[in-house]
Every structure is written in structure tokens, then in C-alpha cells.
Amino acid sequence: MVTASSTFGGSAPASGAASPSPAPPTIRVRHLWHRFANRDVLRDVTFDVGPGEIFGFIGPNGAGKTTTIRVMATLLEPMAGRVEIDGIDVTLDPDAVRKVIGYMPDHAGVYDRITVREYLEFFADSFRVPSISVVDAVLELTDLGKLQDRLVAEMSKGMKQRLQLARILLHDPKVLILDEPASDLDPRARIEIRDLLLELRGLGKTIFLSSHILTELSDVCTSIGILERGRLVVAGPIHEISARLEAIRAAEAHGHAPPPRYVPPGVRALVPAQAAQAAPASPEAAGVVQSAPVAGAAVAATDPSASAAPQPQAPQPIPQAPSVRRVKLRVLGNPEAAAYFLRGGPGIVEVHVMGGLVHVGYTGTETKIAEMVTHLVHRNIGIVGVEPERNELERIFLEVTRGDVQ
Numbered sequence: 001m002v003t004a005s006s007t008f009g010g011s012a013p014a015s016g017a018a019s020p021s022p023a024p025p026t027i028r029v030r031h032l033w034h035r036f037a038n039r040d041v042l043r044d045v046t047f048d049v050g051p052g053e054i055f056g057f058i059g060p061n062g063a064g065k066t067t068t069i070r071v072m073a074t075l076l077e078p079m080a081g082r083v084e085i086d087g088i089d090v091t092l093d094p095d096a097v098r099k100v101i102g103y104m105p106d107h108a109g110v111y112d113r114i115t116v117r118e119y120l121e122f123f124a125d126s127f128r129v130p131s132i133s134v135v136d137a138v139l140e141l142t143d144l145g146k147l148q149d150r151l152v153a154e155m156s157k158g159m160k161q162r163l164q165l166a167r168i169l170l171h172d173p174k175v176l177i178l179d180e181p182a183s184d185l186d187p188r189a190r191i192e193i194r195d196l197l198l199e200l201r202g203l204g205k206t207i208f209l210s211s212h213i214l215t216e217l218s219d220v221c222t223s224i225g226i227l228e229r230g231r232l233v234v235a236g237p238i239h240e241i242s243a244r245l246e247a248i249r250a251a252e253a254h255g256h257a258p259p260p261r262y263v264p265p266g267v268r269a270l271v272p273a274q275a276a277q278a279a280p281a282s283p284e285a286a287g288v289v290q291s292a293p294v295a296g297a298a299v300a301a302t303d304p305s306a307s308a309a310p311q312p313q314a315p316q317p318i319p320q321a322p323s324v325r326r327v328k329l330r331v332l333g334n335p336e337a338a339a340y341f342l343r344g345g346p347g348i349v350e351v352h353v354m355g356g357l358v359h360v361g362y363t364g365t366e367t368k369i370a371e372m373v374t375h376l377v378h379r380n381i382g383i384v385g386v387e388p389e390r391n392e393l394e395r396i397f398l399e400v401t402r403g404d405v406q
């Protein structure tokens with residue numbers, strides 16, 4: 001019997017793929033520009049997604065996420081720059097790219113008046129894959145088997161979204177490109193989609209997904225890229241970005257020159273102000289041109305400096321700085337007394353009282369919060385509220401973006 005796991009992704013790495021690997025990137029985007037009318041909506045976007053990663057592409061409405069995705073999905077020709085999926089240039093060989101990607105657009109429609117099985121068999125036939133065995137495997141993988149005889153029209157939004165995912169798995173693509181896969185879903189459906197994505201990653205798929213909802217991504221993505229007004233302001237593994245920002249903050253707080261900035265492959269800078277200074281204002285200024293089909297050959301760009309694939313900067317070692325986390329404590333009685341007892345404690349970096357709350361910076365894990373609470377309770381200080389800092393991804397997002405829209 002064909003099973004989901006034997007049919008899908010058997011050859012790819014099943015675990016541990018998030019760590020840096022010498023393998024070439026599965027998705028390679030270099031100096032991508034796009035312009036609608038006379039407005040640049042993508043400006044010099046460059047990033048890599050390694051094999052087996054779940055890459056979250058984050059940005060506010062209108063930042064350019066869908067435009068980037070449509071280029072990757074071969075639906076839109078870039079004005080300049082180069083995009084390769086699994087080593088294939090999307091402009092030079094879009095048909096080959098389509099065979100290795102499964103693309104789920106935002107707000108995709110589904111045919112309503114057929115059953116779930118009929119829907120999948122229809123697409124399996126159009127993908128020219130053996131419909132019965134593959135549809136069985138996809139139904140099993142996406143847990144839609146019980147609903148296979150149900151009319152699509154009668155399915156919930158979450159289930160329709162799951163059906164969309166099932167459809168793009170039929171040809172067993174290596175790379176999944178999902179535009180806002182969890183938007184409009186209730187919390188349960190969102191969690192179910194997240195679990196399915198993790199399962200697909202376990203089968204070796206590389207997953208690129210976009211979202212403007214940070215919390216739906218933070219516990220599923222291995223890496224992120226943040227796009228603002230068409231510019232990529234940061235990209236890389238979440239913990240590396242976080243450690244770097246922490247090191248920069250610590251150095252600046254002590255009046256030292258910031259440590260050398262970590263530049264993920266191809267990304268210009270971590271900090272928006274620097275990105276704005278460093279980035280060219282137009283593809284013409286950057287000397288970047290589009291890869292264009294030329295009879296049977298990979299194309300030379302017109303500008304010799306751009307003709308070779310642009311080389312990303314080698315990543316610099318990331319300085320190790322202990323990551324400072326923050327928590328706010330609401331105490332009964334005098335908050336200054338609580339602050340007094342916490343100052344100088346192991347792992348406590350800073351303590352101050354503001355707005356009646358005790359703000360504590362600490363290093364280590366969240367057990368440190370439990371230790372602080374115990375310590376204060378033993379000194380007869382009652383705790384009535386504990387408010388840990390924002391989640392890591394929210395913190396990064398707020399720090400590297402400026403809230404600009406285009």
C-alpha cells in the first residue's frame with residue numbers, strides 16, 4: 001500500500017535541516033526588483049532559503065510579499081534580479097520550476113460542486129500523476145480521508161485551506177510556496193495547518209510562507225525574512241537575528257562601537273537606517289538586470305559586473321552576547337522594596353521601577369522568573385502579576401521595522 005510518507009518526500013532530510021548546511025540554497029533570490037507603473041514595490045530583495053527550512057516571509061500589508069511570491073511561482077517576470085528554485089532560474093525555465101514547486105495563492109478558489117476526492121482526482125489527472133494511489137496518500141497525509149465523499153461546498157474554511165494544501169502536494173513538489181496560508185482561519189484551524197506544515201517539513205519539504213500575523217509563525221519557522229516597503233530589512237534564523245540585535249544593543253548601551261554586524265547571505269544590513277543608506281535607489285543604480293531567455297543558454301547580463309550571479313557576503317561570526325530577556329512584575333506594597341531584593345541577584349542584569357511595576361532584565365531561561373517570584377515571596381513580597389516580554393519574533397519585528405507602508 002502506498003502511504004503518505006513513502007510517497008512524499010522520501011529522499012529529503014527528515015530532521016535537523018534547520019542548522020546551517022553547506023548544501024546549496026533551495027530558494028535563491030538575488031537583487032530582485034519589481035515596479036508597477038512607476039512605483040518600485042520590490043527593491044533589491046536578496047535572500048536564501050536552505051533545504052528543509054520553513055521560512056516565514058513577514059511584512060505589513062502592501063510590503064511586497066505577494067509580488068515576491070508571484071515571481072517565485074513563475075507568474076510574474078521580475079523587472080530585474082534573479083530567482084532560482086532548486087537551482088532553476090524562474091525566468092529561464094518556468095516549466096521546470098513549476099514541477100518542483102507547490103504554490104498556494106492567497107484567497108484561492110475551490111470547485112464547490114464536487115466531492116473532496118473528485119477534486120483531488122481532477123487535479124491529479126491534470127498533473128498526470130497516478131490518481132488513485134496518489135490521492136489516497138494525499139488524503140491520508142492531510143487527514144482529509146474521512147471527508148473524501150463530502151461536497152467541497154460543505155467544508156469549513158479551514159478544511160478548504162487543507163484541501164488547497166492537499167492539491168499542491170499531488171505532484172510531490174520539493175518546495176511549497178504558501179501565500180498567507182493561515183489568514184482568515186480560526187485558532188484551531190491555524191494550529192492544525194501549523195502541525196501539517198511541521199509534518200511536511202519532516203518529510204523533507206522546503207516551505208516558504210508569508211504572513212502579516214507574527215504569532216502564527218513564531219513557533220513554526222526556522223528562519224524569517226522581514227520585508228518593509230519592498231525592502232528586506234532582515235533575514236536569517238530567528239535565534240541568530242535575536243542574538244545579533246542583543247549584541248548590538250548591549251554594545252551601544254555601553255558606548256562601545258557595535259560589533260561587526262552579521263549579514264546573512266546576500267542581505268545588506270540588519271538595521272533599517274543602514275539598509276536605506278547601503279541599498280541602491282534603483283536597479284539601474286545597482287547595475288542589476290533581469291535574466292532573460294537566450295537560445296538555450298544561461299544568460300549573460302548586459303552589465304559585466306552583474307553578469308555573474310551576485311555573490312553574497314560571507315557571514316561573519318556572530319559575537320556571543322548573553323540574551324537579555326525582560327519581565328514586568330506587579331507586587332503588593334512598595335515596588336522599590338521588591339527591586340531592592342532583586343538587584344545584584346544571579347542573572348539579574350537590570351532592575352528599575354516604572355509606573356508602579358518592577359522592570360527586570362535577566363539572562364537565562366524562564367525558570368529565572370520563577371526563581372525571582374520565589375525569592376520575593378520568601379521576603380514577604382506578594383506578587384500579583386507577571387508579564388514576560390513580547391515574543392522574540394515580535395521584538396525583532398518592532399526593532400528592525402519602522403512601520404512605513406507603501
Ligand SMILES: Nc1ncnc2c1ncn2[C@@H]1O[C@H](COP(=O)(O)OP(=O)(O)OP(=O)(O)O)[C@@H](O)[C@H]1O
Nearest residue numbers: 036041059060061062063064065066067068212406
Ligand atoms: N498588479 C498590480 N498593479 C499595480 N500595483 C500593484 C499590483 N499588485 C500589487 N501592487 C502594489 O504593490 C504593492 C505590494 O503589493 P503586494 O500584494 O505584493 O503586497 P503584500 O505584502 O503581499 O500585501 P498583503 O499582505 O496586503 O497581501 C502594494 O502597494 C500594491 O498595491
